[in-house]
Each structure stands twice: as C-alpha cells, then as structure tokens.
Amino acid sequence: MSTNNNYPPRPNTLSRRARYIGMTAVAAAAIAGIAISQNALGNANVVTAAALTPTKRGAITAATATPSGLYVDGKYDGDVVRASRWGNLQVRAVIENGKLVDVEIIDYPHSRSTSQRINSQAIPWLIEEAVQAQDANIDIITGATPTSEAFIMSLEAALNDASVSSANANTNNSSSTNSSGSVGAPSL
Amino acid sequence: MNQTRLMMGMPISVEVVDAEVSTSAFDRVFDYFRYVDETFSTYKDSSEIMRINRGELTIENASADVQLIFKLAEQTRIETDGYFDIVHDDHIDPSGIVKGWAVFEAAELLRGMGYHHYFVDAGGDIQTRGKNSQGKDWRVGVRNPFNPQQIVKSLIVPDCGVATSGTYLRGDHIYNPKGDHQLQTEVVSLTVIGPNVYEADRFATAAFAMGKQGIHFIEELDDFEGYMIDRNGKATLTSGLSQYLPSPVNH
Numbered sequence: 001m002s003t004n005n006n007y008p009p010r011p012n013t014l015s016r017r018a019r020y021i022g023m024t025a026v027a028a029a030a031i032a033g034i035a036i037s038q039n040a041l042g043n044a045n046v047v048t049a050a051a052l053t054p055t056k057r058g059a060i061t062a063a064t065a066t067p068s069g070l071y072v073d074g075k076y077d078g079d080v081v082r083a084s085r086w087g088n089l090q091v092r093a094v095i096e097n098g099k100l101v102d103v104e105i106i107d108y109p110h111s112r113s114t115s116q117r118i119n120s121q122a123i124p125w126l127i128e129e130a131v132q133a134q135d136a137n138i139d140i141i142t143g144a145t146p147t148s149e150a151f152i153m154s155l156e157a158a159l160n161d162a163s164v165s166s167a168n169a170n171t172n173n174s175s176s177t178n179s180s181g182s183v184g185a186p187s188l
Numbered sequence: 189m190n191q192t193r194l195m196m197g198m199p200i201s202v203e204v205v206d207a208e209v210s211t212s213a214f215d216r217v218f219d220y221f222r223y224v225d226e227t228f229s230t231y232k233d234s235s236e237i238m239r240i241n242r243g244e245l246t247i248e249n250a251s252a253d254v255q256l257i258f259k260l261a262e263q264t265r266i267e268t269d270g271y272f273d274i275v276h277d278d279h280i281d282p283s284g285i286v287k288g289w290a291v292f293e294a295a296e297l298l299r300g301m302g303y304h305h306y307f308v309d310a311g312g313d314i315q316t317r318g319k320n321s322q323g324k325d326w327r328v329g330v331r332n333p334f335n336p337q338q339i340v341k342s343l344i345v346p347d348c349g350v351a352t353s354g355t356y357l358r359g360d361h362i363y364n365p366k367g368d369h370q371l372q373t374e375v376v377s378l379t380v381i382g383p384n385v386y387e388a389d390r391f392a393t394a395a396f397a398m399g400k401q402g403i404h405f406i407e408e409l410d411d412f413e414g415y416m417i418d419r420n421g422k423a424t425l426t427s428g429l430s431q432y433l434p435s436p437v438n439h
Contacts, residue, residue: 007260008292008384126403127425131417136329136342139320140201142312143331144354144377 071095071162078154093158100159193218196225198311204298205305205321213301217294217308224290227253230281241279261285268394288313288351288389314350315385333377333417340423341415343432349385353378353396374399377417380406381432388412
C-alpha cells in the first residue's frame with residue numbers, strides 16, 4: 001500500500017471541490033432535539049433477526065448461526081454496551097422454539113443537542129423521487145444497518161443467557177435484569 | 189464461492205467467481221480483517237487505537253498502517269472542510285475511514301492472488317471487480333432505511349466502490365451506526381458510488397455529516413455519484429447516477 005498523499009493512486013479527485021467550497025453558503029443552525037415524522041418510522045422499531053442478514057448470499061445469519069434447540073424460550077437482555085460516543089446500547093434476544101427469532105433494542109444512544117450546517121443554495125440539476133420498494137435482482141446490499149460492535153456484544157451476552165447450559169443454572173429464563181458478562185457466548 | 193463471517197461488529201462477505209478459487213484465499217482475506225480489527229478496534233483494549241487513547245502509545249511509535257490511517261484521516265478532514273474528523277471528545281475513533289480502507293485492501297489482496305471477478309462487502313461498504321457468477325456486472329441494492337427488508341434502488345456497479353452512511357431509526361430517536369460524526373436528522377441514508385470503496389466510504393461519511401448539503405458535495409466530486417434518502421422518504425440523485433441505473437429494458 002502507498003503512504004503518499006494520493007491513496008489509492010488516482011488523479012485529481014477534488015478538482016471541482018475547490019470551486020464548490022467557494023460557492024457554498026453555509027449557515028449554522030441549532031437543532032432543538034430530535035424530531036422524526038411518524039411516516040418515516042416505518043417498521044424500524046424492532047430489529048428483526050433477518051435484519052442481521054444484509055446480503056442475500058450471506059452464509060451467516062442470526063438464525064442459521066443458532067442451531068435449533070440451542071436456546072431456551074424466553075426473552076434475554078444483553079449487556080449494556082457503550083456504543084461509541086452516542087451512549088449505551090442494549091439488546092433483548094427473543095427465543096422461540098429454541099431459536100433466535102427477534103432482537104429488540106431496549107436501550108439506545110441518547111441524542112444530544114447539536115448544531116448543523118445547512119446549505120441554503122439549491123442546485124437544480126439534482127433529481128428527486130419518492131423512494132419505493134423495488135423487486136430487484138441484486139448481488140449485494142448496501143445501507144444503514146443496525147449492526148455494530150456494541151449491538152453484537154450485547155446480543156452475545158443475551159444469547160449466552162439463553163443457552164441451554166446457562167438455563168440449567170438459572171431457571172428464570174425471562175430475566176430482564178441480566179447483567180452478566182459474555183464469556184462463553186455463542187459465536188455469531 | 190461465497191463466505192460470510194461476523195467480524196468487527198458486522199457481517200463481512202466475500203465472493204470470488206473465478207473457477208480456480210480456493211478456500212485459503214478466503215482465509216487470507218478474513219485473516220486480514222482480523223488483523224485490522226485487532227489493530228484499530230475501539231472495543232478491544234489491546235488495539236493500538238485503544239493504547240493511543242490511553243496515552244500508552246504515541247502515533248509516532250504506532251505501526252505503519254496506523255500511521256497511514258492517521259495521515260489519510262487528516263487528508264480527508266482537510267478535503268471535507270472539517271466534516272470528517274476521527275477525533276471526538278479527545279478520543280480517536282477511526283472507524284469512519286478504516287472500514288472502507290480495509291475493504292479496499294482486502295480486494296487488493298484478491299487481485300494480488302490473481303482473481304478477476306469478486307466482491308468484498310463489509311457491512312454495506314463494497315468493492316466490486318469483474319463480473320458476477322452470471323457473467324453480468326455486479327448489482328448492489330440500496331436498503332430502505334425505513335424497512336430493512338426492502339430494496340429501494342438497484343445499482344449496476346462494475347469495478348466500483350459503494351458505501352452508505354446512514355442512521356438507524358428507533359422510535360423517535362436516531363442512532364448513527366458508525367457513531368463517527370455529529371448527529372444530523374434530515375438525511376437518513378446516503379449511498380456513494382466511486383472508483384473505489386475507500387474513497388466512497390470516506391466521502392459518504394463526511395457528506396452524511398453535512399446533512400442535506402451532502403448530496404451537493406458528492407455532486408461536485410469528479411467520478412462520484414450519490415443517492416440520498418431524507419427523513420420523509422424522498423430520494424435525491426446526483427446528475428450522473430443514471431449511468432449506474434438499470435436500463436428500462438433490463439430492469
């Protein structure tokens with residue numbers, strides 16, 4: 001790999017950028033809290049196990065990584081894990097018929113007031129359209145995913161509690177106050 | 189042949205179409221990602237980044253790759269008018285640049301092994317080369333940020349890098365999975381296509397932090413195109429994105 005300033009080597013990425021900075025008028029505006037319109041929420045309230053499968057060709061999913069009967073039915077809360085600088089993240093694994101069927105986020109990073117630059121200059125050649133589902137023949141998926149290191153770590157702890165061996169030692173398989181570590185957690 | 193492993197907190201998928209591919213090629217790629225994780229993780233106490241954050245290691249004494257990432261991050265910070273910054277609250281979090289860089293280097297590993305048709309995908313940051321198993325250009329679907337089960341855009345991306353920066357919605361709160369920049373609420377997903385995933389990723393990260401202005405930033409970059417989805421479900425396309433869209437007859 002190169003250690004020069006042009007990594008990876010290619011010419012003049014920013015030739016138009018300098019002009020752009022010059023013409024852009026930016027203003028600072030404070031955002032008071034977080035407001036998301038209801039119609040934008042869609043079905044994103046709960047992270048389903050399938051959401052852990054971003055590629056249709058992916059060999060590993062939360063479900064396939066969980067052999068049938070490995071877990072005891074119930075709901076298990078994972079560790080509270082620090083999720084970068086936004087705060088804490090904690091997930092709840094839902095086990096039905098011995099399988100992981102759902103992962104809910106029960107604690108999440110808290111917003112904090114911040115400021116944002118906004119651009120008042122509209123540039124007319126951009127194209128706008130409403131998003132709509134496509135029946136697409138695709139190889140790979142890109143997009144914002146709920147997966148993160150904190151997410152995985154908390155899920156591992158929850159699944160560790162849900163495991164059969166763990167249940168033998170603790171019959172309360174619907175614990176909601178678990179804070180045990182993730183040692184020996186199933187490998188996801 | 190396709191393998192997916194969960195590493196660095198995300199699924200990492202590698203597919204190599206070339207007939208002569210061996211499993212050892214996949215092992216080399218995943219070993220590389222393991223090395224990257226152990227070096228740059230902000231969750232593993234033994235990583236160089238954590239040692240730097242604890243004051244136990246200076247950048248000057250860090251490994252060559254860590255020094256390279258710091259150099260690239262600083263270069264990107266300047267190029268993006270400060271929107272890209274790996275320093276938060278006096279702590280270093282280079283994840284906004286390491287992922288795309290690692291995917292690119294992993295693809296370079298495959299190239300070095302003589303393969304021609306493959307992709308590497310780490311949590312939606314993608315490098316494609318050659319053709320898919322049907323002999324066609326690779327196709328990438330953009331996930332609907334409001335419904336993870338849906339695809340809202342299909343992109344034909346031969347020999348390209350693709351990266352998406354976005355928020356994940358939870359109730360009336362927003363969670364930035366990358367956690368690498370100031371929280372903004374107007375834009376929920378910004379997909380960038382570029383000549384390689386390293387640059388697509390760093391510019392997606394920076395442009396996302398700019399809010400609605402970000403798509404204009406991408407518009408002004410040579411060789412980069414973007415697809416932005418705002419919180420009301422409206423998409424904005426850069427003027428050249430059409431070159432990556434399926435033609436009506438093929439769609």
